[in-house]
Amino acid sequence: MEEWLPSLKTDTPQEGYELAIKLARKGVALTQPDAEVRKKLRSIYAENADSLTLASQVIAIHYQTVAAANDYWK
Amino acid sequence: MEEWLPSLKTDTPQEGYELAIKLARKGVALTQPDAEVRKKLRSIYAENADSLTLASQVIAIHYQTVAAANDYWK
Amino acid sequence: MEEWLPSLKTDTPQEGYELAIKLARKGVALTQPDAEVRKKLRSIYAENADSLTLASQVIAIHYQTVAAANDYWK
Amino acid sequence: MEEWLPSLKTDTPQEGYELAIKLARKGVALTQPDAEVRKKLRSIYAENADSLTLASQVIAIHYQTVAAANDYWK
Amino acid sequence: MEEWLPSLKTDTPQEGYELAIKLARKGVALTQPDAEVRKKLRSIYAENADSLTLASQVIAIHYQTVAAANDYWK
Amino acid sequence: MEEWLPSLKTDTPQEGYELAIKLARKGVALTQPDAEVRKKLRSIYAENADSLTLASQVIAIHYQTVAAANDYWK
Numbered sequence: 083m084e085e086w087l088p089s090l091k092t093d094t095p096q097e098g099y100e101l102a103i104k105l106a107r108k109g110v111a112l113t114q115p116d117a118e119v120r121k122k123l124r125s126i127y128a129e130n131a132d133s134l135t136l137a138s139q140v141i142a143i144h145y146q147t148v149a150a151a152n153d154y155w156k
Numbered sequence: 157m158e159e160w161l162p163s164l165k166t167d168t169p170q171e172g173y174e175l176a177i178k179l180a181r182k183g184v185a186l187t188q189p190d191a192e193v194r195k196k197l198r199s200i201y202a203e204n205a206d207s208l209t210l211a212s213q214v215i216a217i218h219y220q221t222v223a224a225a226n227d228y229w230k
Numbered sequence: 231m232e233e234w235l236p237s238l239k240t241d242t243p244q245e246g247y248e249l250a251i252k253l254a255r256k257g258v259a260l261t262q263p264d265a266e267v268r269k270k271l272r273s274i275y276a277e278n279a280d281s282l283t284l285a286s287q288v289i290a291i292h293y294q295t296v297a298a299a300n301d302y303w304k
Numbered sequence: 305m306e307e308w309l310p311s312l313k314t315d316t317p318q319e320g321y322e323l324a325i326k327l328a329r330k331g332v333a334l335t336q337p338d339a340e341v342r343k344k345l346r347s348i349y350a351e352n353a354d355s356l357t358l359a360s361q362v363i364a365i366h367y368q369t370v371a372a373a374n375d376y377w378k
Numbered sequence: 379m380e381e382w383l384p385s386l387k388t389d390t391p392q393e394g395y396e397l398a399i400k401l402a403r404k405g406v407a408l409t410q411p412d413a414e415v416r417k418k419l420r421s422i423y424a425e426n427a428d429s430l431t432l433a434s435q436v437i438a439i440h441y442q443t444v445a446a447a448n449d450y451w452k
Numbered sequence: 453m454e455e456w457l458p459s460l461k462t463d464t465p466q467e468g469y470e471l472a473i474k475l476a477r478k479g480v481a482l483t484q485p486d487a488e489v490r491k492k493l494r495s496i497y498a499e500n501a502d503s504l505t506l507a508s509q510v511i512a513i514h515y516q517t518v519a520a521a522n523d524y525w526k
Contacts, residue, residue, distance in 0.1 A: 317385060321404070356406045364439040371386065
């Protein structure tokens, strides 16, 4: 597998948030490797409020990890 | 991307809660960038009890992160 | 906004639990500010087992935060 | 309100688990105070696999809190 | 109640995982004490993808607790 | 049972993520041991956005554990 996660360190809280999004999406991509299928699914769930909230929740869980790894950018 | 998260530090627990809400909503906005669609969806889920609870849950997860980053405002 | 969360400190574990409930409800209230709508929704989800469990879950997440902030009332 | 949660300390991991159940149920009871309604709902969700798993999840979240409060009974 | 949880300590990460499964199932068993009903429900949810993922999630939450209790088997 | 989890240590954050996926799938496999059934279910949920997000969530929870076990690969 290609390298996609060299480190959990980021320079800022905002870059950490972007990393959390990447971690959340990777969990989906590794379960559904077909990019075309994912694109089709995204167009559906992006119109559904609960699906969006659920996606936001996974980002939130990963953000806890990234923030801890960066000592909360103290 | 514009800067929207310069720090996880806040002066008070209540401001930390507001930051948690911001973090939760950003997770939705970055998945569904169209503000019009989000507005439409919000008018739907704001009338659904479980959708509101789910949104409250994402805030709760982010609030754990923000509270830890502020050492619980001790 | 009025001040509603001056501190995460409470005297007892039970008062901490009550604060966790407040935090959970605030997440709903800030998304659906209309108290009449919330009242109507509450009468519905209070009769639904999964809705109640979901609400209890959000309280549980906030209680983790409040308990940590109080060093578990050790 | 009557006192129902004097402490998060328990003598054993198993008593801690029982406390986690109590915390989970209290979250439901404080949202739906009518014991008759809760009894009726319990008879329904106790026959539904996902409802039971969801209830088990809330217990799991509270058990994290109780275990931390007891320093994992080390 | 019989003793079923004498300790959160295990010798290995894998035994810790088995303990997490036990903790997850106990949460169900204490809510639905009838083993026959649980057996029937298991045959249903074992054929449903989301039910299995939800069950796996509860295990994941308990595994966090067990791993912390064992200092991650460092 | 065969040994499948000798350690929570990994060399890199990315290998840790792969371990988190393994932990998430094991939770499903131990509940539904029939590989044929799991294969059938996977072909269904891999086409459903919310199922994929839910699977990604379980990975996220396990990744918190693995990251903590590796001191966030600091």
